[in-house]
Amino acid sequence: MKKSAIAGGIAVVLVAGWLGGTWYTGKRLEAEAPERLAQLNQRLVQVYPAYGMKIEQLSYTRGFFSSHARYGLTMVGKDRDASNPALPAGVLQVDVTAYHGPLPLQALAHGIVGPRLAWVHSEIVQTDAAKPLFEAAHGKTPVSSNIALSYGGKTQSTLDVAPLDFTYKGHKIAFGGAQSHSKFNRSTQDLQSTTQFASLSYDGADLGGGQVSIKANPQSLAIDPLLWKTDKGEGRFMMTAKGQFPRNDPGQPADANAVTPSLDSLSAKLVLSKAMLNELAASYLVIAQGMSQQDADKAAPRQVNGVAGVGMMLGLVRDDGTNLVTDVQYGKGKLSINGHERDAGELEQMLPGLGNESGGNSN
Numbered sequence: 001m002k003k004s005a006i007a008g009g010i011a012v013v014l015v016a017g018w019l020g021g022t023w024y025t026g027k028r029l030e031a032e033a034p035e036r037l038a039q040l041n042q043r044l045v046q047v048y049p050a051y052g053m054k055i056e057q058l059s060y061t062r063g064f065f066s067s068h069a070r071y072g073l074t075m076v077g078k079d080r081d082a083s084n085p086a087l088p089a090g091v092l093q094v095d096v097t098a099y100h101g102p103l104p105l106q107a108l109a110h111g112i113v114g115p116r117l118a119w120v121h122s123e124i125v126q127t128d129a130a131k132p133l134f135e136a137a138h139g140k141t142p143v144s145s146n147i148a149l150s151y152g153g154k155t156q157s158t159l160d161v162a163p164l165d166f167t168y169k170g171h172k173i174a175f176g177g178a179q180s181h182s183k184f185n186r187s188t189q190d191l192q193s194t195t196q197f198a199s200l201s202y203d204g205a206d207l208g209g210g211q212v213s214i215k216a217n218p219q220s221l222a223i224d225p226l227l228w229k230t231d232k233g234e235g236r237f238m239m240t241a242k243g244q245f246p247r248n249d250p251g252q253p254a255d256a257n258a259v260t261p262s263l264d265s266l267s268a269k270l271v272l273s274k275a276m277l278n279e280l281a282a283s284y285l286v287i288a289q290g291m292s293q294q295d296a297d298k299a300a301p302r303q304v305n306g307v308a309g310v311g312m313m314l315g316l317v318r319d320d321g322t323n324l325v326t327d328v329q330y331g332k333g334k335l336s337i338n339g340h341e342r343d344a345g346e347l348e349q350m351l352p353g354l355g356n357e358s359g360g361n362s363n
Helices: 002-047 105-109 132-134 274-289 293-313 347-349
Strands: 053-062 066-075 087-100 120-124 144-147 152-162 164-168 171-177 178-185 190-202 205-216 222-229 234-242 260-273 321-329 334-337 340-342
Touching: 002 053, 002 087, 002 105, 002 152, 053 347, 087 222, 105 120, 132 164, 222 274, 234 274, 260 274, 274 321, 293 321
Parallel strands: none
Antiparallel strands: 053 066, 066 087, 087 120, 120 144, 144 152, 152 178, 164 171, 171 190, 178 190, 190 205, 205 222, 222 234, 234 260, 260 321, 321 334, 334 340
């Protein structure tokens, strides 16, 4: 009896602790929501000043195990004002449900084990304006996300875009959907993200699908790869840059004392299959200029070769027979493109602040 009583007492303490933590989490999330929203709107103004974007909280209900909020996006846009917005309030709405920690069952159901501040699920609301998007997704939620928030400032998130089929100006467009997986550590500013794009087609013509993988922190940025692939070939971009980069935290206001962005080294390579470029160029000529497929198949290689010829004449592109290639290397104030040394000032003009790199100045 004593052992069972002790076990029962431990169970009561654990349950009480869990319930207490759940109640506390709900209170904390509610208290921090207005500040987080203000910071996000401040960041939107800084990053997209021309669009007049603003997110408003339309409703908030705190429960014991979960809290529910609805947000609306407005966008004034260029040559507009608040009385005539480009995207009126309420047109784009997002439902957000936060399941409170310390052990939100939804996180466990997705294989994420351990104490968490919250598990947050978001999805677009089916308003009248968003109805065509839901129809394109065949009644499914077009865009949704899940975010696991830890007490230490780490997040794991997924973003899902459902397959979409719709008609635009008499043309049938089909997109197989996309999925993104990300991890972010607020204290170290480490970001890892991989997004997969399923196939895209236009009137039955396959335009391919792709992937982008990014790793970033205040000292480095790596893209490996940015990939687009069709049945004819692929285009692949890889880049590694080291230096000083702006902090990447959408939940925090910009730091007025942040260091000036600078670049110490850069290694980048772009490889484009000529067969893929011919295929995509032919599709563009059919779609945008109304050419027949036969005429487009003849014209596309001429256009691709013409553009590639200009690039080769300028020393920016080389032809290896199958692919068009650009290879850029930069470090210690020296720049080479496709193995040939170039004036580093060319890169400095494209990347302001490059001259501040610590490895030396350009020649």
